Amino acid sequence: MDLPITRQGHSRYLSLRWKSLIALSLALVLVNASLALIANVQLANQFELQQGTVREQQARQLRALVEAGDQEMSKLASLVPLLGANEPPARDLQDQIAQSLDAHGALLDLEWDIRSVHWVLPDGTTSLSWPSDRPMLPDSLLGRLAQDPERTIDALICDSECRQYLATPLLWQGSFAGSLVLGRSLADALLNFHTLTGAEVAISWSDDGDVQPSPLEPQSPAYLQFPAITYPEETLPILRSAAAALAKTNAQGTPISLQHDAGWFEIFRIPSLVPGIDALIVNDISAQREAIRSATIGSVLLGIIGLILSEGLLLAIMKGPLYRLRDLASVLPLLAENRYADLRNRLPSRGKMWTPNDEIDLMTGTVRSLTDRMEDLQRDREQAEARLVWLANHDPLTQLFNRRRFNDEFKGILERAMRFQHQGALLFLDLDQFKDVNDLSGHQIGDTLLQRVADQLRLVSQPSDLIARLGGDEFALVLPEGSEDDARAAAETIQHAIHSILLQEKGRRHHASASIGIVMFPDQGTTIGQLMANADLAMYQAKEKGRGRWYMFCEEDQGKEELDARVQWREEIAQALExxxxxxxxxxxxxxxxxxxxxxxxxxxxxxxxxxxxxxxxxxxxxxxxxxxxxxxxxxxxxxxxxxxxxxxxxxxxxxxxxxxxxxxxxxxxxxxxxxxxxxxxxxxxxxxxxxxxxxxxxxxxxxxxxxxxxxxxxxxxxxxxxxxxxxxxxxxxxxxxxxxxxxxxxxxxxxxxxxxxxxxxxxxxxxxxxxxxxxxxxxxxxxxxxxxxxxxxxxxxxxxxxxxxxxxxxxx
Structure with missing residues (x-):
């Protein structure tokens, strides 16, 4: 019959396969999450490095475009008076400039993006403006010209729009005649920047700038006033979304990332593009963020796929071994039932012949060896138990009953004699001068003598008689049914049989003899102790007559008091020791x-x-x-x-x-x-x-x-x-x-x-x-x-x- 596997302790049970699966899953989840996180951090760091390079490059490019505009205007400043060389000679440099602008002003606007030309006299008065509808020069620029009229001055000034100005001093007939101020819009430079980098740009002013709020945005804070901006319909909403962050980073170049609509954008400030003017660069980083997200998702998906494959592989690998372990556990209770052959037959077989042994094979072999050993021990134990049972009842030297078994058997015989009113006899034997045999020839010869006496007692007794060795050289024979004559005849037979024993050792001859005390039951005693005491007394009475004698107990024997005293002292000594x-x-x-x-x-x-x-x-x-x-x-x-x-x-x-x-x-x-x-x-x-x-x-x-x-x-x-x-x-x-x-x-x-x-x-x-x-x-x-x-x-x-x-x-x- 199959024995169920009992699970002690906790009532809940979880297979080792699922425990291993859970442990592996947790480990792989942790590893994959760590790898995905590391990959994400690395991609983010790499993106940040790339963006840092892009920001530096964009800052250089924007500054370069602004400087390129100043350089182009510096070149054009010396060419503008020469544009009217084919016209009639002019009275002064102002007339020559006016002729040139009338003839070729449109070319300046179309080819070189010159939106305004002003002639400022040495006293700071603007005497010529082209086109005529252009506003006057900003006071800040006129003030600088008034302070140093013979010095070339460039400026970027924003009000309703941002314009670049270049004031170049010109000579006429060898003397300083005035300053030619060329102006151009910054929007073209910003558009070129957008075309070159793909980024949006907005111009703002810092707190110390000589600029005024944009009339287009009168309610906006300073950090949201942009006199120049590329594609404002798209860029302004992004900048407004970053308003709070821009307020915190007004004076710093720390980039800001934010999500707007469906895209991600990065905004960073280029401080002091020119004194008092900052630039905000807006880069669309949606593609890069999406790439990072896709790479992270791919890493996570790859980890999940690896986790699933690993779990499946683990389940496949552990299925067979765990079934073998389960089978092994199911047969182990057979040990408790001593069913060793059944256990060996039901032990799980090893794996494939071409696979090396593993721990389960080692365990199975150990259980098989343990089964063989326990079977041997069980056999030895049964033999030992049988031997102990035998020793508990027999004397190992003579193979006769010992005192304990003799008392048990004699008790039953005595009870039957008293119940059925029939007579029996107890013969108590003590070998004469047995101590001399041990002293002179050694204990081995003494043991041989005891064995020979036991053999003779078996020969002369009947199967119904009870024979025992009570200890030392003392023996007892019980005749369950017999008269005094039967007891005397048995004593004579025993004396003759024992006297026939002769041992020779190293020149010494030992003739065996015994003194026998006879007591009849139940007439002369109704308890084993009383009968043994009376038989002991009778035996000593026999010894008093000499070797090889027997004596029938008599109630009137004077030695009884002496025996009682000796028995009493024996008990006193035993109690004193104990x-x-x-x-x-x-x-x-x-x-x-x-x-x-x-x-x-x-x-x-x-x-x-x-x-x-x-x-x-x-x-x-x-x-x-x-x-x-x-x-x-x-x-x-x-x-x-x-x-x-x-x-x-x-x-x-x-x-x-x-x-x-x-x-x-x-x-x-x-x-x-x-x-x-x-x-x-x-x-x-x-x-x-x-x-x-x-x-x-x-x-x-x-x-x-x-x-x-x-x-x-x-x-x-x-x-x-x-x-x-x-x-x-x-x-x-x-x-x-x-x-x-x-x-x-x-x-x-x-x-x-x-x-x-x-x-x-x-x-x-x-x-x-x-x-x-x-x-x-x-x-x-x-x-x-x-x-x-x-x-x-x-x-x-x-x-x-x-x-x-x-x-x-x-x-x-």
């Missing part, structure tokens, strides 16, 4: 010669639920029998080192149990704790009793040497209380010997004890070891020990075992 009811006490040990504190001995105490202090002699024997002693050893070492970490100058002596001699993990654990707490090994000494060391001589020697390699010291405690001898002392690599307190307590009154202590002290010193005396309870005993040369002493005279805070007070006294 709830932290153990605590350390510290007893000071001084250097006899100086009386200074040398180190302290760590002593263990237990607090019960009522807060009472319990001494080790009550719970240590039980802990040794139940196997809890190793956990106690670890607790003592761990907490002692933690205390030393908090007190830098503290030196401690730590007691070890007898089982520590056979603990192969003690040295590695000690090495780890030293590294953890960063304790110098020289600050630590370990003690073990003489009896424990002799009972496991080889292991004790190995442990002592291992601890000395770490840098720790080792002391032999209670020396002289057992069967130690000089030979044993030589074999044990101890650093200190602690004399048993029984020889110290009566030292002041018993001469034999003094002889024994002196002999031990001299012997130990002779071996290069130190002597420690315990149970020093009087000053007299301490002085005797000092006279004997004993190195260290401890006892109630020096200080009783107390918590560390009180021991520190004793230390500081």
């Amino acid at each position: 709830l932290g009811r153990f605590e350390l006490h510290f007893q000071p040990i001084i250097e006899v010669a100086t009386g200074q504190l040398h180190h302290m001995e760590v002593l263990l105490r237990m607090c019960n639920a009522q807060g009472e202090t319990i001494y080790p002699n009550r719970f240590i024997p039980v802990a040794e029998r139940t196997g809890q002693i190793r956990a106690i050893d670890r607790w003592v070492i761990d907490n002692a080192l933690a205390t030393m970490q908090q007190h830098d100058n503290l030196r401690l002596s730590i007691n070890l149990s007898a089982s520590a001699m056979d603990d192969p993990l003690l040295l590695p654990d000690l090495r780890r704790l030293l590294l953890r707490y960063q304790i110098a090994p020289e600050r630590i000494a370990f003690e073990v009793t003489e009896t424990a060391a002799i009972n496991s001589l080889a292991n004790a020697t190995r442990l002592m040497r291992g601890m000395q390699k770490l840098g720790c010291r080792f002391a032999l405690d209670d020396f002289g209380s057992g069967y130690a001898s000089y030979a044993y002392l030589r074999q044990l690599p101890v650093d200190d010997v602690k004399i048993d307190g029984a020889f110290i307590r009566d030292l002041a009154r018993n001469s034999e004890d003094r002889i024994f202590v002196k002999a031990i002290t001299d012997m130990v010193h002779g071996m290069g070891k130190c002597v420690i005396a315990e149970f020093v309870e009087s000053t007299e005993i301490l002085m005797i020990l000092k006279g004997m040369g004993v190195d260290y002493a401890q006892g109630y005279l020096i200080g009783a075992p107390t918590p560390l805070t009180r021991a520190e007070n004793l230390r500081n006294r």
Whole structure:
């Protein structure tokens, strides 16, 4: 079945294709808009540069046309008197000029655009004007002639129209006769300018000009009074539209662009064409603006076309990959269902064979590899789960049921026995002297023995029987239905089968045997705990008779109270370890010669639920029998080192149990704790009793040497209380010997004890070891020990075992 693609988080969904399309579109729009803007700015700048060149050229051309008019009139001024050379001789220069104008005046107007000719006498009087209807010369020009009559003067004067004047002084018969003033209209120059440039031009005057407002425009402001203008019907509306802008740029040459009707025009001022006269040039820039607009639109259209093509190409390119991604996403939920084969079959295929691999192919390959790996992990997990389920119910060494499964099965058997009122039997087996097998031949041989015992139990039991290994060398066999005779017969069969087991290793032969305790249910117990306790008691009763025996539980057995006490203490010890009811006490040990504190001995105490202090002699024997002693050893070492970490100058002596001699993990654990707490090994000494060391001589020697390699010291405690001898002392690599307190307590009154202590002290010193005396309870005993040369002493005279805070007070006294 197809699994839908779930979209978690946001409810809105947008395909990656459309996200990419939107992102690309925004990017291309931004790029195209930027390019179009840049192109438009560049075109506008280029147009402005071109127009600047055009404006400069037009200004030069207009000034050149005005100057050309002055130059033509300057040339004509000397020719006008000569035009009447064929006439009768004239009385004076004025008559000659008059004859010339009568004969050829029309030619001046037609050929050279001379509209007026005036003769001004040296006194400033105008004595001749041609044509006769021409107005008089402007007062401003006459004033200048009156000031300097013999100087050539040119002027551009505007009133109703703009005219160019040139006053040229002439000589007659060797003397100054007057000034010939030629006048022409500026309109012809403006028309020539229009013909040459295509631009319109209007003449205006500045504020300091000697001009009067145009009578044609009496209501116009000064900047809109144009005495001369080309094509006023078209030009005047444009100038009026620019009236506000022209007012601001009256004295500047800044160009003005404006739109009028359907066209665009540029107006710029040529200031001081002549003093007091400005010119306004109007250029039609509609074509250039249209070209810029067309180029910009073309750029935008080209960008839009490119955008559309890019989007289409992107959609075409991403269609296949995105479909593959969608297909890949749709099959990934199959991983959660462990449908690995279906997922592999439905993985999207790669692209065309001729195309190189891409990220989707890499992802697909990764998903395929992940699927294979998860399938392997799932298979391993299922196997591990099956193995864990099996291990949860079985003992991995013997393949028998473990204690947990045994309790579950036995509970059902017991309930059925009570319900249907039939009898069954529980046989509790404990191998005899199994510890010797491990100590002498190693744990591998011990494991082999346990496996052989399990095999024999399978052989002699029935399919309906329940067999289990409860831990260590303890086994249990339950006969769901059986009488006491059946139980005895089963015990005999088991004894015979186990006794047949023989193991040989390195010349050693191990015959197996077991002690069996039998209890009947439900007569002798209705709970598993009660039945197991009774069977345990019966098993110990069997051991009391010797190896390879069985014993049927009896309610009147005197050992039951002892067993109950042992079970109770086992629970107390377990709770003390779990709830932290153990605590350390510290007893000071001084250097006899100086009386200074040398180190302290760590002593263990237990607090019960009522807060009472319990001494080790009550719970240590039980802990040794139940196997809890190793956990106690670890607790003592761990907490002692933690205390030393908090007190830098503290030196401690730590007691070890007898089982520590056979603990192969003690040295590695000690090495780890030293590294953890960063304790110098020289600050630590370990003690073990003489009896424990002799009972496991080889292991004790190995442990002592291992601890000395770490840098720790080792002391032999209670020396002289057992069967130690000089030979044993030589074999044990101890650093200190602690004399048993029984020889110290009566030292002041018993001469034999003094002889024994002196002999031990001299012997130990002779071996290069130190002597420690315990149970020093009087000053007299301490002085005797000092006279004997004993190195260290401890006892109630020096200080009783107390918590560390009180021991520190004793230390500081």
